[in-house]
Amino acid sequence: MSDQNPVFIPGPTNIPDRIRKACDMPTMDHRSADFRDILLPALEGVKQVYKMETGETVIFPSSGTGGWEAAITNTLSGGDQVLASNYGMFSQKWIDMCARHGLDVQVIEQTWGDGLPLAAYQEALAADADHQIKAVLVTHNETATGVRSDVAAVRRALDDAAHPALLFVDGVSSIGSMDFRMDEWGVDIAISGSQKGFMLTAGLAIVGISQKALAAMENARLTRFYFDFRDMLGGYPNAGYPYTPPVGLLNGLKTSTGMLLDEGLENVFARHHRMAEGVRAAVRAWGLQNCANSEDIYSDTVTAIVVPEGIDGNALVSHAATKYGVAFGAGLGKVAGKVFRIGHLGSLTDAMALSGLATAEMAMVDFGIRVTLGAGVAAAQDYYRTTA
Amino acid sequence: MSDQNPVFIPGPTNIPDRIRKACDMPTMDHRSADFRDILLPALEGVKQVYKMETGETVIFPSSGTGGWEAAITNTLSGGDQVLASNYGMFSQKWIDMCARHGLDVQVIEQTWGDGLPLAAYQEALAADADHQIKAVLVTHNETATGVRSDVAAVRRALDDAAHPALLFVDGVSSIGSMDFRMDEWGVDIAISGSQKGFMLTAGLAIVGISQKALAAMENARLTRFYFDFRDMLGGYPNAGYPYTPPVGLLNGLKTSTGMLLDEGLENVFARHHRMAEGVRAAVRAWGLQNCANSEDIYSDTVTAIVVPEGIDGNALVSHAATKYGVAFGAGLGKVAGKVFRIGHLGSLTDAMALSGLATAEMAMVDFGIRVTLGAGVAAAQDYYRTTA
Amino acid sequence: MSDQNPVFIPGPTNIPDRIRKACDMPTMDHRSADFRDILLPALEGVKQVYKMETGETVIFPSSGTGGWEAAITNTLSGGDQVLASNYGMFSQKWIDMCARHGLDVQVIEQTWGDGLPLAAYQEALAADADHQIKAVLVTHNETATGVRSDVAAVRRALDDAAHPALLFVDGVSSIGSMDFRMDEWGVDIAISGSQKGFMLTAGLAIVGISQKALAAMENARLTRFYFDFRDMLGGYPNAGYPYTPPVGLLNGLKTSTGMLLDEGLENVFARHHRMAEGVRAAVRAWGLQNCANSEDIYSDTVTAIVVPEGIDGNALVSHAATKYGVAFGAGLGKVAGKVFRIGHLGSLTDAMALSGLATAEMAMVDFGIRVTLGAGVAAAQDYYRTTA
């Protein structure tokens, strides 16, 4: 693996030099006034990226998984009903977590590669007349399949059913890269991680919390301590943390939110869409299928590509790493071996994207997949060239 | 605050350039073979620093607090009895966490500044004939008061009472700086964090687990997911993580354990002791009291110094930060305002230590404390000069 | 210009992370013993890369141009005859420098793109019966045209004529990337710079000096001070410098020579040849001409590509920089506008090279050059894939 090549895993993403430097700090006293100048802009930047004007944001030193745990343990009680669908590795893992916390998860099974089963959600909500469902879970971007969900539609489903359940969204691989609207979509808790659209290393779970979710916190009886919102919020008057925070990573978050906001969120989303379109043009030129099975659910941050029958996608990924030093995403869970994934989120240039496509082509030809060298690259070049 | 000055907080510590560079990595695929070459040496290095030959180590992306939570949730069940003493901020917080997880904590209150109440532990263990106490908690180094505990004595108390309770040790501000012997002392779970003796930024909870604790895991019924040992251990056969790990920080841990082991642990401990002795010589020269109230419990990583009546220790700390750009540790909890703390752990030279003492003197004189400029420095110089 | 893209100028080259970190040092006293551990390995490493066992190496804080000046001012006197050929920008500049120092330069004019005019060298040396020619100049790799010279053949010409002239070689864009043999080829002074095969930033002129050149130093009467070999060599017994050296850059040189030697020089050369072959395959697939007009003189570090009539090569380079953020080399001097150059020296991967070729294709199509998108990439892919 060469560290001079860009990575094409769907996070952690390539880190711009400026952000690496923001993270690489001499030690600062996290109880000093200087830390305030890092934490407060980071929190404010996150709010703007989440498009939220009310509610709170908290940032845990943990991976994004910790954000999931925070969401449920701060708002729910043992035995509470939760509505969710299993349509990829990450939605499945969140369901597993709920179960292990003693929640009663109503799972809608869905073919991986399909989108969020909206009708089934509508049905379940309509059927739940006495409001046993306390929370509805949505994975905004299924990183395993490259499928995007329509969060606003789930909000409308809740509203149509006049259902009071909380709406929780896993935005780990979407927020900061694809359009997300906390307030407008009535999201109650949204979770992301530092290592995706925020272009940092892993280490921060970033959580947006609505006023409604903050209120729910009072009656929640699931156990929590490390991930307790109350301890985090309690530190804010002194710009403090309930335990030692990773100062450099927070300084990186201040920097990266600043970069995203300076560029303009809509420009950031358009940039990701353009990158993704180039990759999808290549996939079509290769004659291969996108794991996401319709255009309206294509993710702009990751594309899972179905490998031909008889080919092991994960072996392909290993091969590209070993022979060419380039990292692609392996298939996970139910689609392990059946797909390989190209992450195209975070800071990426046309030249970088083309290098990934060119490498993927070589690896596929090495494996006997019938794609023409240069064909996908040419399709992406044509798209990038005319849209730059 | 100048980032050119060393910090004298009791962690995060000053980071050697070599370690900063080890952490500051281009993005690496954490599912690649290359990550194995980071994770496995880091885990092995931790084992050696912990002086453990059996059992397992796990490293969570979290602050040290997450390690506390992991310890109890992986081994205990609701209502289990835990024996602990409140003799400083960190022992108190761990007690609080146990209570919030529904454990039945038998708390031995102790004056802050006193050492661990060994006799009371012995008594409680002897009295617990039917072994209701499932775990005994010890804070190896109370960072709030600069008090060191005799973990081996607690082990002897357990053995003397033939008590099967698990022995949990918070070694956050001791391990890697002061002698710690996981196996020899029969510690079942020991917790440290990346930002102390390991000289990294905050972000990793480092946990050593004995075979006995691993066995206890099977019957533990407290809820956990993010901090579940089983998911972590389950990833090891593939050198993997159950969620996205902070690769750079783990690479830093590989580097820092390598540095500690190359220096030799006994040399590392002697170095810390020497640094501490210089600081204590200065305190005596100032005519001030150590918060730790007897020599045999003096910590080699942090010294809490009692400020004279009428002086606000925390204001003194703020003043030193504002006027001289030097960070000392404020008093916490019951000793807030009554002490200020000088952290002397991690990578520190004589010259760095003397700069801290010289600055502390100026700040104290500014506050009207009757110390002679240069007096503490001279006492430390004399000690350092003759022991170098 | 995006700093995330590799550069394709023929130096400075892309800097591996490890080398950036070696250069980025805290301040070290250059008169301390520690500096010895940097300087001596750097000097020794250079010797091995130059394939020299006798003679000396000196490293000036300057660009490579300073090395040219050092070569002539340390060995020649005003009015001395020098034999040289103008076959590219850099050979021409060196001639200009000689003239400005009052040397009598016998210039063999050659078409740019042609190789070193060996027959004319042979003729001039044979004709110089009374050995008025004191030095013969060769540019090992003409960076402007991508032309490699046969240094060994010039040595043979000297030997055949039993001519005692010194042989000076500009190896700035060859040494460390293409085979160079100081001793075997009887080179008397060879010059390179930090920013090419050594993968550092500009700032060091690296000079190899034969015993014969050291002897010539005694009678040389051209004025010099900053570039005086004697002052540099005089510092060596104390591992010192006659003035303040750039310590970090020298530490980088210690690191980079270590990396080259660990890889094995023959492997390094083979790697560069392979990279170059891929680029040349692309040029052929584009139907374009290499500025170097025969295969035997193709450079393995840079390829100058002739743009079609009516196209301004320098405008093309600006366009690629502005639109795609990718830097190629502009045409210089007589071939300004007529070529654009792809540097492929230093640390480069297949994926990086392909990203450059893909970008060049887009830029050419933007300019109306009749190349097929993906065609050059495919040719290079095919070559890289089958030779990896």
Added chain:
Amino acid sequence: MSDQNPVFIPGPTNIPDRIRKACDMPTMDHRSADFRDILLPALEGVKQVYKMETGETVIFPSSGTGGWEAAITNTLSGGDQVLASNYGMFSQKWIDMCARHGLDVQVIEQTWGDGLPLAAYQEALAADADHQIKAVLVTHNETATGVRSDVAAVRRALDDAAHPALLFVDGVSSIGSMDFRMDEWGVDIAISGSQKGFMLTAGLAIVGISQKALAAMENARLTRFYFDFRDMLGGYPNAGYPYTPPVGLLNGLKTSTGMLLDEGLENVFARHHRMAEGVRAAVRAWGLQNCANSEDIYSDTVTAIVVPEGIDGNALVSHAATKYGVAFGAGLGKVAGKVFRIGHLGSLTDAMALSGLATAEMAMVDFGIRVTLGAGVAAAQDYYRTTA
């Protein structure tokens, strides 16, 4: 030597983290438009630091010594008379350089530790009725002895004698730290280096040139090429360099001049004066002599301290490096062994300065010098505390 300790050599100075990061750049094409945004602000920043509104600045990739060579070779001709005084290592070396370039140097010998011999300069200028003296050399700050010269007084001497000679000033260890006024003092060429007040690594000679010196350039007949002002100035219309520039170092210079100007030059000078006063208070408290023999010539960037008879100052410096890992300046030339030097220029805090003084005390006591531990520190603390 520990790289965690500040250095107390009189340059290279301690490098602030922000400047290290500015220098540590990915490769940028130095012929691109982006380089303009580095070079032009750096040149403009230098002009403001030099307090010059007319004339030009050029920045050579070389040590400061290259700046000396540039000054004389660009303006003088063989046999030209130059007036200079030898009152320290650096003035002596410049004289040596002039002689080696065939200039006729009229040397006024002066005791090292004394200031510039103004009366002798006045006399020589008055005596030179036919203006044979073409240039007058002044070392603004003699780094070897810690002596500051009154440049304005030399200007007045020239004016009083109505003498047209050029005035050249070596400001390597003064500019950016002590007041310097190019225009007001009528300086024709002023030289500094990157590694002193500009807080960078060595590698740049920074030269200010008056209109009068630019005019003199036309008739100068000394040979030059690498250090030819004309080639440098010729590149400016395209923001270019005649050879490959060290881009990162120039970016550092842009950053450091920005930092100095943001702080305000008068504040920068006052800060250096304050640091120096603290050090001098320590020297008095030690009962030792300053090598500079009167207060009005004390340097604010370096203090040379006379060691007692029988002590080898250079051994003392080695000892401090070996035992304490702290670098002080050794004595040079005529005062080698007789002094040790404390550099206090560039970015330095009170705490850093005190650590140097405390270490010097320990080293001196180790050597049997009769100073009281803590005495110098206390004197400096008292001064710093009351002037902060």
